[in-house]
Amino acid sequence: MRGSEQGHGRDDRPLSAESAWRLTADRADECVLFFDFDGTLAPVEDDPTSVRPVPRALAAISALAAVVRRVAIVSARPVDFLRDRFHGAADVDLYGLYGLEQSHGAGPTVTEPAALPWVPAMADLAERARAELPPEILVEYKRLSVALHYRTAPELAGEVERWGGAEAERLGLKVQVGRMVLELKPPVDRDKGLVIGEAVASAGCAWYFGDDVSDLKAFAALRDREERDPSFFGVCVAVANPETGQAVAGAADLTFDSPEALGDFLGKAAAALR
Numbered sequence: 001m002r003g004s005e006q007g008h009g010r011d012d013r014p015l016s017a018e019s020a021w022r023l024t025a026d027r028a029d030e031c032v033l034f035f036d037f038d039g040t041l042a043p044v045e046d047d048p049t050s051v052r053p054v055p056r057a058l059a060a061i062s063a064l065a066a067v068v069r070r071v072a073i074v075s076a077r078p079v080d081f082l083r084d085r086f087h088g089a090a091d092v093d094l095y096g097l098y099g100l101e102q103s104h105g106a107g108p109t110v111t112e113p114a115a116l117p118w119v120p121a122m123a124d125l126a127e128r129a130r131a132e133l134p135p136e137i138l139v140e141y142k143r144l145s146v147a148l149h150y151r152t153a154p155e156l157a158g159e160v161e162r163w164g165g166a167e168a169e170r171l172g173l174k175v176q177v178g179r180m181v182l183e184l185k186p187p188v189d190r191d192k193g194l195v196i197g198e199a200v201a202s203a204g205c206a207w208y209f210g211d212d213v214s215d216l217k218a219f220a221a222l223r224d225r226e227e228r229d230p231s232f233f234g235v236c237v238a239v240a241n242p243e244t245g246q247a248v249a250g251a252a253d254l255t256f257d258s259p260e261a262l263g264d265f266l267g268k269a270a271a272a273l274r
């Protein structure tokens with residue numbers, strides 16, 4: 001685990017993981033913990049369908065949900081996928097598709113109404129991507145977005161960017177880049193920053209754990225909350241990786257080397273609060 005060089009202008013920075021957790025323990029009942037999924041709680045693999053959270057992180061999340069105000073997963077995956085991966089962790093909020101879907105505890109999945117008319121267009125887009133892009137590109141259809149993966153064929157990144165850019169312009173879609181992936185989404189105003197901004201409005205403390213560029217907006221939402229209320233305690237945590245790791249670690253207070261290292265920290269953190 002590494003502390004960031006950045007002080008972010010507060011007296012309590014730079015932080016060590018231990019001191020940050022001690023400050024959290026003092027206000028656990030007003031603290032929300034937000035976790036990105038891929039690359040943060042789960043190691044990155046070639047096949048997005050086979051990915052699972054590291055066991056220690058999964059166990060820690062259930063334990064933490066019992067001792068802090070809320071635990072939430074904030075991901076580009078659909079809520080159904082997250083529910084499957086976290087089915088043992090009952091009292092966890094799930095924000096899927098960058099907040100276009102959400103479910104709280106055992107409640108139903110609620111979809112952002114403005115996004116619903118885009119379902120047929122996204123299904124059609126996925127079909128055309130399969131027909132028009134080289135077979136090495138893995139097309140992941142997620143009902144309200146389409147992810148074009150080039151992890152196993154990085155030389156095709158340019159072709160994916162050109163095809164995706166042209167389709168985004170033609171259909172009026174948003175483009176989200178990520179780790180060896182380009183994603184096309186409806187032009188609806190939801191992202192991880194907006195999700196976190198709303199969810200921390202009444203919290204006194206929050207941590208956000210992420211590894212990818214879409215997580216930077218979530219970090220910014222915590223920084224913004226801190227700036228408006230200096231008594232708010234926000235901690236931004238990066239998980240290192242060779243693709244986006246530098247940018248994310250540069251904006252974080254703390255960096256863990258891998259999802260496994262994060263799982264180890266969370267296990268100890270949960271035990272310390274019990």
Ligand SMILES: O=P(O)(O)OC[C@H]1O[C@H](O[C@H]2O[C@H](CO)[C@@H](O)[C@H](O)[C@H]2O)[C@H](O)[C@@H](O)[C@@H]1O
Nearest residue numbers: 037038044045046048075076147151179180181
């Ligand atoms: O917001 P997240 O939970 O971090 O989701 C971001 C993307 O994650 C997945 O793709 C990434 O992980 C895959 C599995 O390890 C990997 O093969 C791929 O290269 C990564 O970009 C997911 O499949 C995407 O839909 C998400 O956008």
